[in-house]
Amino acid sequence: MLELIKANFTESIQTKIAASEALASPIEQAAMLLVQCLLAGNKILTCGNGGSAGDAQHFSSELLNRYETERPSLPAIALTTDSSTLTSIANDYAYEEVFSKQIRGLGNQGDILLAISTSGNSRNIVKAIEAAVSRDMPIIALTGGDGGDVAGLLGENDIEIRVPSNRTARIQEVHLLVIHCLCDLIDSILFPQGDS
Numbered sequence: 001m002l003e004l005i006k007a008n009f010t011e012s013i014q015t016k017i018a019a020s021e022a023l024a025s026p027i028e029q030a031a032m033l034l035v036q037c038l039l040a041g042n043k044i045l046t047c048g049n050g051g052s053a054g055d056a057q058h059f060s061s062e063l064l065n066r067y068e069t070e071r072p073s074l075p076a077i078a079l080t081t082d083s084s085t086l087t088s089i090a091n092d093y094a095y096e097e098v099f100s101k102q103i104r105g106l107g108n109q110g111d112i113l114l115a116i117s118t119s120g121n122s123r124n125i126v127k128a129i130e131a132a133v134s135r136d137m138p139i140i141a142l143t144g145g146d147g148g149d150v151a152g153l154l155g156e157n158d159i160e161i162r163v164p165s166n167r168t169a170r171i172q173e174v175h176l177l178v179i180h181c182l183c184d185l186i187d188s189i190l191f192p193q194g195d196s
């Protein structure tokens with residue numbers, strides 16, 4: 001048991017060290033894109049499944065409320081939270097449409113879609129990206145493995161932050177760190193002294 005625990009910690013740490021080299025540049029680019037979006041008065045929509053739904057909500061709550069310092073609320077919506085909307089879209093159409101239909105209703109040109117998928121292959125994430133493209137929304141995709149179908153859908157102005165791991169749990173652990181880096185960078189650029 002203790003060996004298994006140690007192995008999980010070791011693998012997580014090693015994945016984070018590898019990611020810190022590979023992902024610093026795309027994380028910086030994503031932070032700049034998010035800041036531009038917010039300065040232009042646009043908003044951020046987030047989505048994901050399972051643990052990644054939690055990550056999508058984690059990020060939107062840190063924007064709407066706060067991260068570490070006092071500052072004004074920033075506009076973000078997690079598309080994973082409205083059970084009436086999610087169940088009716090899944091029931092009347094298909095589960096793969098649960099995010100895309102919300103994006104077509106809520107997304108405006110210049111809003112950002114933050115799409116989270118460890119495999120890059122979840123159909124509702126693929127459909128969400130297609131909907132964002134149709135609304136002229138830039139996309140930031142948090143992925144892992146080989147990037148899956150998501151990687152092939154992104155345009156030159158979109159950003160993929162792909163964790164160098166094939167294990168869902170390890171990828172999710174780095175995704176959360178990436179989300180906290182993005183919050184830290186947004187706050188330090190927009191509110192240098194933590195002023196509100």
Ligand SMILES: O=C(CO)[C@@H](O)[C@H](O)[C@H](O)[C@H](O)COP(=O)(O)O
Pocket residue numbers: 049050051052116117118119120121122125168169172
């Ligand atoms: O948290 C975990 C596994 O660690 C699961 O809930 C996991 O998020 C779910 O199986 C998701 O459906 C996986 O989707 P994706 O990351 O491949 O898009």
Ligand SMILES: [Zn+2]
Pocket residue numbers: 051169172
């Ligand atoms: Zn998980």
